[in-house]
Amino acid sequence: MDYNALAELLFPQIQTTPAEIEAKYPPRNLPEGAKVTRMAPSPTGFMHLGNLFSAIVDERLAHQSNGVLCLRIEDTDLKRSVEGGVQTIIRVFHEYELGFDEGATADGESGAYGPYYQRQRAEIYQTFAKWLVQQGKAYPCFCSEEELNAIREKQTALKENIGYYGKYAVYRDASFEQIKEKIDAGERFVLRFRSEGNPEKRMKVNDLVKGTVEFPENEQDLVLLKSDGIPTYHFAHVVDDHLMQTTHVVRGEEWLATLPFHVQLFQAMGWKLPKYVHTSQLMKMDGGSKRKLSKRKDPELALDFYKQTGYCVPAVKEYIMTLLNSNFEDWRLANPTADLNEFKFTTQKMSASGSLFDIDKLNDVSKNVISRMSVDQVYSHLTSWAEQFDPEFHKLLTRDPAYTRSILAIGRGGKKPRKDLATWSDAKPYMDFFFDELFQPDYSYPENVTEADKQTILTRYLDLYDPADDNAQWFDRIKALADEIGYASNMKDYKKNPEAFRGNVGDVSMVIRVAVTGRQNSPDMYEVMGILGKEKVAERLKKALA
RNA sequence: GGCCUGUUCGUCAAGUGGUUAAGACACCGCCCUUUCACGGCGGGUUCACGGGUUCGAAUCCCGUACAGGUCACCA
Numbered sequence: 001m002d003y004n005a006l007a008e009l010l011f012p013q014i015q016t017t018p019a020e021i022e023a024k025y026p027p028r029n030l031p032e033g034a035k036v037t038r039m040a041p042s043p044t045g046f047m048h049l050g051n052l053f054s055a056i057v058d059e060r061l062a063h064q065s066n067g068v069l070c071l072r073i074e075d076t077d078l079k080r081s082v083e084g085g086v087q088t089i090i091r092v093f094h095e096y097e098l099g100f101d102e103g104a105t106a107d108g109e110s111g112a113y114g115p116y117y118q119r120q121r122a123e124i125y126q127t128f129a130k131w132l133v134q135q136g137k138a139y140p141c142f143c144s145e146e147e148l149n150a151i152r153e154k155q156t157a158l159k160e161n162i163g164y165y166g167k168y169a170v171y172r173d174a175s176f177e178q179i180k181e182k183i184d185a186g187e188r189f190v191l192r193f194r195s196e197g198n199p200e201k202r203m204k205v206n207d208l209v210k211g212t213v214e215f216p217e218n219e220q221d222l223v224l225l226k227s228d229g230i231p232t233y234h235f236a237h238v239v240d241d242h243l244m245q246t247t248h249v250v251r252g253e254e255w256l257a258t259l260p261f262h263v264q265l266f267q268a269m270g271w272k273l274p275k276y277v278h279t280s281q282l283m284k285m286d287g288g289s290k291r292k293l294s295k296r297k298d299p300e301l302a303l304d305f306y307k308q309t310g311y312c313v314p315a316v317k318e319y320i321m322t323l324l325n326s327n328f329e330d331w332r333l334a335n336p337t338a339d340l341n342e343f344k345f346t347t348q349k350m351s352a353s354g355s356l357f358d359i360d361k362l363n364d365v366s367k368n369v370i371s372r373m374s375v376d377q378v379y380s381h382l383t384s385w386a387e388q389f390d391p392e393f394h395k396l397l398t399r400d401p402a403y404t405r406s407i408l409a410i411g412r413g414g415k416k417p418r419k420d421l422a423t424w425s426d427a428k429p430y431m432d433f434f435f436d437e438l439f440q441p442d443y444s445y446p447e448n449v450t451e452a453d454k455q456t457i458l459t460r461y462l463d464l465y466d467p468a469d470d471n472a473q474w475f476d477r478i479k480a481l482a483d484e485i486g487y488a489s490n491m492k493d494y495k496k497n498p499e500a501f502r503g504n505v506g507d508v509s510m511v512i513r514v515a516v517t518g519r520q521n522s523p524d525m526y527e528v529m530g531i532l533g534k535e536k537v538a539e540r541l542k543k544a545l546a
Numbered sequence: 547g548g549c550c551u552g553u554u555c556g557u558c559a560a561g562u563g564g565u566u567a568a569g570a571c572a573c574c575g576c577c578c579u580u581u582c583a584c585g586g587c588g589g590g591u592u593c594a595c596g597g598g599u600u601c602g603a604a605u606c607c608c609g610u611a612c613a614g615g616u617c618a619c620c621a
Binding site (some may be wrong): 012040041044074076077079080141143145147152156159160161162163188190199210213214215216220221222225226227228230232233236251252253254255256257258259260278280281283291292322323324326327329330333351352353354355356360362363364365371411414415416417418419420444475478479482491504505506507508509510512513514517519520521522523525 | 547548549550551552553557558559560569570571572579580581582583584585599613614615616617618620621
């Protein structure tokens with residue numbers, strides 16, 4: 001077989017040579033040890049936790065080593081392309097502060113190692129494909145979908161391995177004349193790799209997460225170029241990551257199974273293998289068993305969910321970091337205020353087993369993140385979230401910024417800050433009673449307080465509250481009121497001898513609390529009243545009395 | 547079904563032949579406390595199972611079970 005003639009027959013339009021292309025991708029000028037990674041999503045516009053998961057690995061690996069992070073768009077499958085998908089991807093990564101150094105941008109692309117859209121690289125792939133044909137390492141296959149299905153059915157019936165290999169690789173040894181006839185007749189073909197692999201033999205690859213993994217050699221003649229001349233993922237991966245000089249390929253472990261083929265391809269091309277980082281899958285508990293997070297069943301898979309619910313970006317990143325590197329939590333405990341990027345991320349600390357996504361843990365991380373924020377930060381995050389997702393609330397929050405800030409300042413700062421908010425959507429139920437528009441009191445008073453006592457407490461307190469009091473004076477007044485009506489002002493006395501009192505100062509406080517806030521739980525009443533002001537407090541007391 | 551990967555408290559996990567098998571989340575109890583939140587203290591048959599190797603195994607080896615992944619002209 002004259003492979004050169006075959007190559008010309010198959011790719012008459014390709015006149016560039018591999019060397020010409022290689023020349024356009026000179027070595028990168030990077031410091032010693034710098035890593036080049038890439039995020040390579042399909043432009044579906046759907047961004048999920050898994051994307052973020054591996055993006056963070058890519059980003060850390062690259063930027064921690066003064067390397068390069070690129071964004072390459074894998075648009076080889078038209079079915080997976082959505083209008084505006086690329087913009088969504090870029091926007092979301094931007095929100096998560098994952099900056100790309102080169103690759104696709106909102107309005108095109110930048111960087112010297114492009115094009116970064118795979119569809120625009122068709123000629124590049126075809127050039128290397130043609131070269132493979134010349135080397136006798138690839139050949140055209142004219143099988144229809146029906147024929148392929150028939151092969152598969154036969155193999156299933158015979159319990160043989162499924163696929164295009166050995167005697168099932170019907171076009172592997174087609175003659176030049178047979179091929180020419182098909183081409184002349186205008187038949188479309190896919191280009192298949194001519195595998196020399198022997199499944200009896202085993203091969204080893206090192207993965208930075210999984211360690212050394214061992215496989216039988218690949219014997220399948222897999223598709224390199226689809227009938228439209230666009231490469232499959234496999235071929236695009238090998239060509240692109242070689243040319244772009246990716247040093248670390250980070251991807252989900254669902255790719256582990258095709259790794260033998262990728263290794264084989266790199267060898268066939270005579271190229272150096274990148275390092276592989278196969279990340280384990282995010283799982284979720286469903287009933288009694290673990291399963292992969294699913295787009296259809298689990299809203300929390302979509303990154304949009306976090307935005308809508310009002311999780312803040314650093315919290316989500318922190319949480320993912322705890323899953324990614326098991327020593328991150330210890331580091332965070334030791335460095336509570338340090339920037340996330342100061343943490344030294346390593347692939348060695350990545351878990352080989354799949355982690356269960358735990359929203360409780362996320363909430364906890366998130367509460368910590370928010371509790372460490374300043375009032376200004378909280379105000380700014382909360383209002384911008386509300387502006388988009390709860391405009392009515394936003395109006396209230398921004399009507400009097402100083403007022404809102406003083407609410408947000410309760411219990412903030414200091415060694416033991418309050419942790420009331422895990423998400424911005426928690427804010428409204430937490431602080432709604434501060435706004436008359438949202439005030440829907442539930443006047444459930446302590447059961448041991450009689451209606452008459454309640455009336456007395458509220459009526460008396462109407463005269464007692466003085467905003468000028470300090471915290472101790474403020475509480476002394478309540479204690480005095482308790483004494484006055486036969487309630488214990490001292491808890492210890494009360495506990496010693498409960499029968500001697502009608503109740504205790506806690507009950508008195510609770511009556512006031514319920515009247516003022518319309519609920520039994522609230523932050524510190526002294527601060528709450530201070531913020532509401534004398535007039536509003538009086539108004540609330542009267543409303544409760546009525 | 548073939549191939550691959552994984553399995554340490556409910557969850558995330560530390561662990562590299564000798565540890566009372568860390569820590570965090572969740573849960574329960576107690577303490578602190580005028581409520582809540584915070585904080586403190588305490589709690590739970592945790593090394594999938596069965597064999598080896600070894601003075602000694604969560605750790606090494608071999609099986610088994612279970613879970614997940616993969617077997618497209620999708621990525």
